[in-house]
Amino acid sequence: PHTNQHPVFAEEEAHGSERRYKSNRGLIILLTIIALLAVGIASFLVIRSIQTEAEKRAPVAVPKVLEMTEDDARAALRDATFQVRVEHEFSDDVEQDKATRTDPEEGAMASKDSTVTLFISDGSEQRTIPKDLANQSETAARDALREAGLEVGEVSRKNSATIPTDWVIGTTPELGSKVKAGSEVDLILSTGMVTVPVVTEMSRKEAEEKLGAEDIGLEAQFDEVVTADYAEGTLFKQSPAASEDVPQGSLVKISVAKAPEPEPEPTEESSPPESESPDSEESDDSTEESSPSGEDSPPSSGNGPPDRPGPPRENGNDR
Template identity: 35%
Template sequence: MDTTLQDPLVGQVLDGRYRVDARIAVGGMATVYRALDTRLDRVLALKVMHPALAADGTFVERFIREAKSVARLAHPNVVQVFDQGTDGSYVYLAMEYIAGCTLRDVLRDRGALQPRAALDILEPVLAALGAAHRAGFVHRDMKPENVLIGDDGRVKVADFGLVRSVDTVTSTTGAVLGTVSYLAPEQIEQPGAADPRVDVYACGVVLHEMLTGEKPHDGDSPAIVLYKHLHEDVPPPSALVPGLAYELDELVASATARNPGLRPYDAVALLAQSREARSRLSDDQLDAVPPQAASVAHDRAEDRTSVLPRALSVRPLPVDEDGPEPGAGILRTSRLESGPPLPPRRRTRPPGRVYALVAAVLLVLGVGAGVWYINSGQFTKVPPVLEKTEAQARDRLEAAGLEVGKVRHEYSDTVKRGTVVSTDPEPGARIRDNDSVKLVISDGPETVEVPDVQDYRLDKARTALKQDGLEPGMVTREFSDEVERGSVISTDPAGGTERRAGSAVAIVVSKGSPIDVPDVTGESVEDATADLEEAGLKVKVSSEEINSADVDKGAVARQTPEDGTTAAEGDTVTLTLSKGPEMVEVPDVVGDSVDDAKAELEDAGFEVDEDRGLLGLFGDTVKKQSVEGGESAPKGSKITITIR
C-alpha cells in the first residue's frame, strides 16, 4: 500500500508557496518532503515538524535554531536552508534538495570502502564541520545518515537539529542527545556539553566504519555501547582489515582518543591530518579493496599509466653475399680470395638499414642512461608540509634536499593563518634533487564589513550584500509598524559587523502592520470574501468540502488561518465550505429494551432523549421513536424514544 497517498500534506501548498509533491523520509521530529517552490520554480526539500510537537516550545526553538545556524554557513558541503516559516499547525524549513543517497545507504550496499573512497567522503564532511566550528557551532549528531552523497558525487552534511554554540551547555536533565554509536565519552558523562571535539570523535567512528564496514563498538543494548565508549579504545581498523595502512590506524586513533585533550581541536585540524595521511599513502594502499567490501570494485589499474622497462633485442642486419661491405662502422670478416681484394664500390648515401641499426643502438644507450639516471638518486619526493608554518615547511624541504621557491599568500577559510595551504609540486610528487618547491601560505579567512541594508527592498539588499563579498542567507518575515512591507528590518549579523568573505547574512523582512483575521465561519462565500478583502487579505476557496452539523451547506465551515490569528496585509485565507450534516440511517429500536435501544442509537452517532411520561416511569420497552427506523437523519442529531 502506498503510504504517501495517505499523507495529508502531499498535494497541498504550504504558506501559499510550497507545493508538496512526495514524502522522502520520516524522522522522530519531522517529515521531509520533495516540494516545488512555486514562486522561484525550483525543486527543494521541505522539512516539516510533526504537528504534535509544534505545541512544544522547546522543539520549535530547536527547529528554528537549525535554520538560523545553517543560514550562517555559506559552505558548499552544507545543505542550505532557504526559508523558515509556519502555516497553521505546520512549522517548516525549506532546504536544498539533494538527489542521491546517504552514506548509510552506501555502507549498507557496499560494506567496507576502499581507503581512497573513505577519505574522499571524510574530507568534505570535515570541511563542512570545520566551517561550522570556526563559526562557533557544534553539530553533535554526526553519523552516516546525516552525510548526503548526490548523484553528481557532491558530499553534503545535513541535519543541524542538535547544533549548539561552542560556549553553550544544554540543559538536558541527564538525557543523552545524539546517536549512541557515535557519542564521544564526554557527551555521555556530561550530557549537553558542546565542544568541536565531539564532532571529531564521531567522524573518527564514521571513518572506522567506512574502512571496516562495522561500527567499532557494538552490544545487545545501548547501555553496553555507551559503556564501551567510556572504557574501551576504538580498535584500529587494520585489526579487521589486515594490511590496511598504519597511517589510517593513526588517523582513527587520533580522532577517537577517549581523552578529548588528545584529539585534534576541531574538524579543520582533523582535515589537515587526513590530508597529510593521504599524502603518505601510495596508490596501491589507497585503492586496496577490503575483504569486507560487498563487491570487488574496479581498481582503475588500467587508468594509470605505467612505464615497464625491458631489454631491447637488436636483430643482426642481413648481409649481401654478392655485394660489398654493408657500411662503415660494421666490422665483418671478408671472404678470402686468390688475388687481392677488389676495392669496394662507392655509394652516394648509406643504405636505410644502416640508419635503422644506428637508431637502435642509440635507443639502447638512451634507455640505459635513463634507467641509470632514475636509479642513481637524482629524484626525491616532496615531503608533506600542509598545515605547517612557513618556517617548518622550509626546514622540511631543506632536509629533503629541496629549495623553497616563490612564496605567495592567499585567503583560506579552513587553513590556519600563517600555515601552508598548498605546494607546487604537491606533497608526494616526484621531483629532482635541489629543485625548488613553491609555497602558498594562508592569510586566514578574508573578512569584510556587513553593509547596513535596513529599509532596503529585499532585492536591493541582496545585491548590496553580494557586491560586498557576502551571501544573502535565509529570509524570515516579521510584522513591523515602522518598516514598509517588503523592506529589510534587520540582518544577522548586523550592519558594520566584520565577517569572513562568503559568509551568509540572514535577512529579516517586514510583513507590514499586523492584521487580526476576522471570523467568517458560517457566512456565505460572498460575505466572507467581502469581510476578508476589506481587512486587506486575499481569499482562496478550497476544492475540498467537509460535513458540518452546525453550518448550512455552501457556507464557510472552516478557515485557515483561524480567527484571532495575526496575518500580514496581502496574506491568503483559505475557506473550506460545508457539505451540510452527514446523513446516517436511523436504526429501528421499537420493541427493544431501553438500554439496548440507547446503545444502538449512540453507536450510530445519535444523541438519545427518553420520553417516559406518567405511564413509562417504570417501563423498560421502547414503544415509539421520533425518527422511524430506516429513515436518514443528520449524524449527531437527537432521537427521542418513547418508553411505556
C-alpha cells in the first residue's frame, strides 16, 4: 500500500516488530518454565514435609529390655525415640535393680516420642527376717528390719538367763523365716530376770546342776539347819521360793536338814538306888543315932517281930 514512509525504513520497522515479538515469547516461555519449577519444588517440599511428619508419627516397635540394668534399659528406649518413665515392682524371677517389663510390652508398636513405662525389680516379694537380730539392742533390731523391707510390730518381754535387759531374745514370726515384704515383725525383748525353779527334795548335786543350767544360770548356797522334821541331808526349803523372778545370776539359798545331836544318857553313879528313897534314908539315920555303935538295938516292947538289920549305910562321899 502507499505510505509516506520510505520503503527502506518501513521494512526495517517490520523486522523490528517481528524481533520484539520473538523476544517476548521467549521471556514468557522462560517465566513459565521458572514458574513450573517453583511449583514443582514447592510441591516436593510440601510432600516431603508431609512424609516426614508421617514418618515421625509412624509407630515404632518397643525394644527388648528384660533383665537389663536400669541405665541400659533407659538408653535402649530413648534410642528408639521413646520417652521413659520408671516404676518399681516385686519379682520372684528377676533379680533386684534389673528390668522386668515395659508398658507397652516388648515388640508392641508405639508412636515415636510417646512414653513407655519401664518396670524395675525390687527383688522377691518375700523377705527373710535376719537371724542375727538375737542378742542385739532394740534400736539395732529396728534398723535391721527396716533395711530388710519389714516393719516393727508389737514389743513384748520375756525372761532370759543370758541376754541383757531390753535386748532381743527372738521375733514373731521366728528368726530366719520368710514373710511378705512390708510385713510387721514382733520383737521379744529380755526382762533381765530368771524364774527360780523347784530344787527342794533333790540331792545337792541335782540342785546345783538345775540352778546352774544354761537357761537358768543361778548360784546355789546350802545352809545346814538342825531339824527332826526331815531326814538328814534333805533339801526342804529354798529362798527365793520357786516360781519367783530374780535378777540374772542371783543366789538361791537352800536349807539342808541336819539331824539333832542325841541327849546324853544318865550314869549309875549319878542316880540313887532304886530300893532307897529319901524317907528310908532318914529312918536309917535316926536308928543309928538311937542305938549304940556296933550293937543291935533291943527288941521293942511290942509283940511285933524284931527289927531286921538294914543294908549297910553309904557315906556321903560314896554317894
